[in-house]
Amino acid sequence: MTGNVHPLPRKAAPSLQPLMALVADGMNSVNAVILDRMQSRIPLIPALAGHLIAGGGKRMRPMLTLASASLLGYGGSRHYKLAATVEFIHTATLLHDDVVDGSDMRRGKKTANIVYGNPATVLVGDFLFSRSFELMVEDGSLKVLRILSNASAVIAEGEVDQLVAQRQIETSEERYLAIINAKTAALFAAACRIAAVVAERSDEDEMALDAYGRNLGIAFQLADDAIDYDSDASEMGKDQGDDFREGKMTLPVILAYARGTEDERAFWRAAIAGDRNSDQDLAHAVALIRRHDAVNATRERARHYAARAIDAIARFPDGAAKAAMTEAAEFAVARRF
Structure with missing residues (x-):
């Protein structure tokens, strides 16, 4: 058979653009709430909060609140303040995380704790948590208050659990999944679920959105874990190997350690204990992770959770x-930053 052969068009890489376009108008309202409620008579508070809030984050969680409301055909306005609430909770946890981790880069710029110091960063995180609870109370729904306050408590538990697991080489994959379910996925789940509450939908719809957000959150965090051993700092906006130097037992390390030889395991024990953290040690860690295909295995698990979402x-x-939320799940796994 002869004639011209036309290759099938390649599917474009998954993008957040459909989600961002879907909620663009609503996010203007959300951002107005955020800007208004981060103000204070103490100038340091909006300055420090704005350093992170205006720092170029994806705003994934509040966008999911708006997208979930759109999916349900909700035509009211309660979800704007609640989406701002979700972003304040997230921002507060980031401020606290950077202090706990001693981070110096986030989203390609110096972290607030480096610019303003640890005490101010912790206290402004507390301020944003307090603002989030003010917004929850203003909404007037005890169910919304229960969902978001529970998520806040679960996130804190997850962060503490991660701290306890830090430098613990025997951390299992099961425990690690439990940690990220708490510290990351809980807020994704709550962000989606509250849309069903304000839209007065069934418990089944509520829990379907909870499941979407929870599985998306796990996929998102697993992709982050892969990126830390698979990208350079210019893509990530942070230093490559942050997790390695902090002794965090993320999934690529857990898998490489489980699959390694005894000599490799001895290296991992020393590295996670903090005794092997030079640039050469990081390069060796990356080589071991690649040797055992641990990044690809982590991304494969992320794809599994994205499919569940x-x-x-x-x-x-x-x-x-629905199309935008589907592509957002695909993007969470495919992204390189």
Whole structure:
């Protein structure tokens, strides 16, 4: 058979653009709430909070609140303040995390704790948590208050659990998944679930959105873990190997350690204990992770959770919101930053 052969068009890489376009107008309202509620008579508070809030983050969690509301056909305005609440909770945890981790870079710029110091950063994180609870109370729904306050407590538990597991080489994959379910996925789940509450939908719809957010959050964090051993700092906006130097037992390390020889395990024990953290040691760690295909295995697990997220919203009608949320799950795994 002869004639011209036309290759099939390649599917474009997954993007957040459909999600961002879907919620663009609503995010203007959310950002107005954020700007208003981060103000204080103490100038240091909005200056420090704005350093991170205006720092170029994806705003993934509040966007998911708005997208979930769109998926349900909600036509009110309560979700704007609640999406701002979700972003304040997230920002507060980031401020506290950077102090705990001693981080000096986030989103390509110096962290607030480096610019303003640890005490001010912790206290402004507390301020943003307090603002988030003010917004929850203003909404007036005890159910919304219960969901978001529970998520805040679970996040704190997850962070403490991660701290306890730090430099513990025998941390299992199961325990690690439990940690990220708490410290990352809980807020994704709550951000989506509250949309069903304000839209007065069924418990089944509520829990479907909870499942979407939870699985998306796990996929998102697993992709982060892979990126830390698979990208350079210019892509990530932070120093490559932060997790390695902090002795964090993320999934690529857990898998490489489990699959390694005894000599390799001895290296990992020393590295995670903090005795092998030079640039050469990081390069060796990356080589071991590649040797055992641990980054690809981590991304494969992330794809599994992204697929579960997509399955969770199958019950809802097709349309722009569902398509955007589906692509957001695909993006969470495919991204390089």
